[in-house]
Amino acid sequence: MPSGDVPPRNAFERFYNGIFSLWDTPVTWFREKVVAPNRKQYYWYHRQLPRVPEIDQCYTDDLMCKFEANEQYKRDRDVDTRILQILIRRRDDCYIYESPNTEKCKKLHEDFREAELNWFIKYGDLGPHVTVVNDVL
Incomplete structure (x- = not known):
């Protein structure tokens, strides 16, 4: 060679x-x-999974639909949690890099606070192991 x-x-x-x-x-x-x-350039981390019906669109005896809706709920919760983790990391990195003058980090802090509030509104009082049925009820 x-x-x-x-x-x-x-x-x-x-x-x-x-x-x-x-x-x-x-x-x-x-x-x-x-x-x-x-x-065609394929980026594995840009994979988009098709949406499945929500739990309120499933029939009462359709177990597969309920399972798919629960998996979709878990996937959505995981994505929202990871987005929040990314915002936390960006905010903390900005504070470390820009300290003691953290005026440049104000926008990142506001974005994080808004995302945190939205996450808490959606998932806050549910606990760590929740299904989509418990979430809807």
């Missing part, structure tokens, strides 16, 4: 690099010119 800037040390290495280049050059060209431009 050729190693870039290092020149070959002997005839065998030169021969090996030549054979390797016979195979590698067309494959690399094909991948860079044909495959890569036509491939």
